[in-house]
Amino acid sequence: MLRTGVAVLFATALGATAFHASAAAPSASAVIAAASKAMGADNLNSIKIYGVAANYNVGQNNNANGEWPRTNLNDYYRWIDFNAGASRATAQTFAPPVTGPTAVAGRFNQAISPTQNGWAQQSEIWTTPWGFLKGAAKNNATVATEKVGARTMKVVTWNTPQKAPSGKAYKVVGYIGPSNMVERVDTWIENPVLGDMLVRSNYSEYREVDGVKFPAKIVRVSAGQTSFDAQLLGADANPTDLAANITNPPPAGGGAGGPPGGGGGGAAAAPPPSTQLAPDVYKINGAYNAVAVGFKDYVVLFEAGPQNEARALAVIAETKRLFPGKTIKYGVITHHHFDHTGGIVAPVSEGITIVTPAVNKAFLMRALTTPRTLAPDAMSKSGKKPIIEGFTGDKRVFSDANHSLEVHVVKGLPHADGIVIGWLPKEKVLIYADMFNLPTAADPVPNPPVVGTQIFLANLERLGIEPERIVSIHALNPDRLTSMADIRASLGIKK
Ligand SMILES: [Zn+2]
Numbered sequence: 001m002l003r004t005g006v007a008v009l010f011a012t013a014l015g016a017t018a019f020h021a022s023a024a025a026p027s028a029s030a031v032i033a034a035a036s037k038a039m040g041a042d043n044l045n046s047i048k049i050y051g052v053a054a055n056y057n058v059g060q061n062n063n064a065n066g067e068w069p070r071t072n073l074n075d076y077y078r079w080i081d082f083n084a085g086a087s088r089a090t091a092q093t094f095a096p097p098v099t100g101p102t103a104v105a106g107r108f109n110q111a112i113s114p115t116q117n118g119w120a121q122q123s124e125i126w127t128t129p130w131g132f133l134k135g136a137a138k139n140n141a142t143v144a145t146e147k148v149g150a151r152t153m154k155v156v157t158w159n160t161p162q163k164a165p166s167g168k169a170y171k172v173v174g175y176i177g178p179s180n181m182v183e184r185v186d187t188w189i190e191n192p193v194l195g196d197m198l199v200r201s202n203y204s205e206y207r208e209v210d211g212v213k214f215p216a217k218i219v220r221v222s223a224g225q226t227s228f229d230a231q232l233l234g235a236d237a238n239p240t241d242l243a244a245n246i247t248n249p250p251p252a253g254g255g256a257g258g259p260p261g262g263g264g265g266g267a268a269a270a271p272p273p274s275t276q277l278a279p280d281v282y283k284i285n286g287a288y289n290a291v292a293v294g295f296k297d298y299v300v301l302f303e304a305g306p307q308n309e310a311r312a313l314a315v316i317a318e319t320k321r322l323f324p325g326k327t328i329k330y331g332v333i334t335h336h337h338f339d340h341t342g343g344i345v346a347p348v349s350e351g352i353t354i355v356t357p358a359v360n361k362a363f364l365m366r367a368l369t370t371p372r373t374l375a376p377d378a379m380s381k382s383g384k385k386p387i388i389e390g391f392t393g394d395k396r397v398f399s400d401a402n403h404s405l406e407v408h409v410v411k412g413l414p415h416a417d418g419i420v421i422g423w424l425p426k427e428k429v430l431i432y433a434d435m436f437n438l439p440t441a442a443d444p445v446p447n448p449p450v451v452g453t454q455i456f457l458a459n460l461e462r463l464g465i466e467p468e469r470i471v472s473i474h475a476l477n478p479d480r481l482t483s484m485a486d487i488r489a490s491l492g493i494k495k
Helices: 005-011 028-039 120-127 127-139 309-323 347-351 358-367 378-382 453-464 486-491
Strands: 048-056 070-081 086-095 105-110 144-147 151-162 169-176 180-189 195-211 210-220 224-238 275-280 281-284 291-294 298-302 328-334 353-357 387-391 393-398 403-410 420-424 429-430 469-472
Touching: 028 144, 028 151, 028 210, 048 210, 086 120, 105 120, 120 127, 120 151, 120 169, 120 180, 127 151, 127 169, 127 210, 144 393, 169 298, 180 298, 195 224, 281 403, 298 309, 298 403, 309 328, 309 347, 347 378, 353 358, 358 387, 387 393, 453 486, 469 486
Parallel strands: 298 328, 328 353, 353 387, 429 469
Antiparallel strands: 048 070, 048 224, 070 086, 086 105, 144 151, 151 169, 169 180, 180 195, 195 210, 210 224, 275 281, 281 291, 291 298, 393 403, 403 420, 420 429
16 A cells, blocks of 8 residues: 555545535535534543554655655654644654664654644644544535445535635545544645645544544555554543643753854854856855756756755756856756755756656656645746656766766665765765765764765765765755765774
8 A cells, every 4th residue: 555555646636536416415514413423522622642653754765656754653642622723742752863773762742833823734633533523513514425445435525714825725525434433534735846745544443432432543644655653542532631731841951052063153144155166066055055067058956956946946046147048957856855855846847857866757757747736836837847857777977078977876875765976077076965964073983883974985985986075965064065084084084
């Protein structure tokens, strides 16, 4: 289900499901009232649920076609206040950091306050079985019936008071089974990469405590892959500890600490929009850097769609300023993770060919051809279709008489299949993302060593690359170019 589900999701456009209303169908209010009564939700103002759960990080999978990565949530508790529109979940986490093997315990705290009125947040409350019915009762729901497999479900649909950036309300569609339990709730939320993203919450194995029904099993599926699941052990209607638990505790330590390391003397001046590294080679500065390389007939942008649409449009604008009259023909992405592709609609809207290893092509094509009715973006407004060059083999080289930009697929890095580095052999400039963080001054040679740094070095040795200047896509603090001496020193290698 997990892997094949992607195609299913992408095919399900907003509102594409055909409902078959029957002349004899009961009214929506009667259906909602019957479900509310059966579920014991009539007098439910708040609820506490608990058990074990897992969160999955949408957009950060190791392979563009794989499952969202999972974080186990042990000792999971959640309080929901339907009157206020607030929710808080807590749990214990215990997982190894991405940089090394020793697991560390952590606290999970997810609070949604009534002032966080965006649908991405509030949907967490109003797509629960009880929240769905309360939202339906207040928002002019309609009802139809639909055959799902062999069963006839009552399908209740309502629109949210929240409006999407397009001005449209969000749609919420709940499936109520023959025993009047809410078995599934669908909604669509805007996503910068995935467009109108279907979020489907499945509720099953209902149990009862003090007259209130709760699903022992919850599986939420976002963009065709599980994004949250839970096995609930119990529930508590109108819990007496609601007020004490509905907000996050203040941060430990009793006050705002000092600024992060390297501070002092007020905010640093904003960096220039770009820095020239060599003739026709510019670093476009930002929290996520990009590199523009001017060839005779065109420009290549390395990391063409970082962060979000606004940032990617700014990168493109600066590149156009640096190379007036020249077309940005190609936009390389380092990897598919959403923090590196959250602005990918910008280069697509410019007709720029996205260059990435073949492993990412099918995913990007599906993602970038989903409807974008909730949040129209540069791509949907431009009417441009994505052009994705999924290159096969280990490298893609752009070159002319003056310059060469080699794009190499990194081997052996678990972070993301098809992650690439950029290499300018003439300028001896190397560009990388997400392989490692350089250690802090307090711990200059981490033990155990950072695996990503070792893999970085192994790849450069395999390729026979010896850079003089190294650009990190993620701006360093302070942002700067580094050297092989810095990299080797962080592994304790003296050279
Ligand atoms: Zn990444």
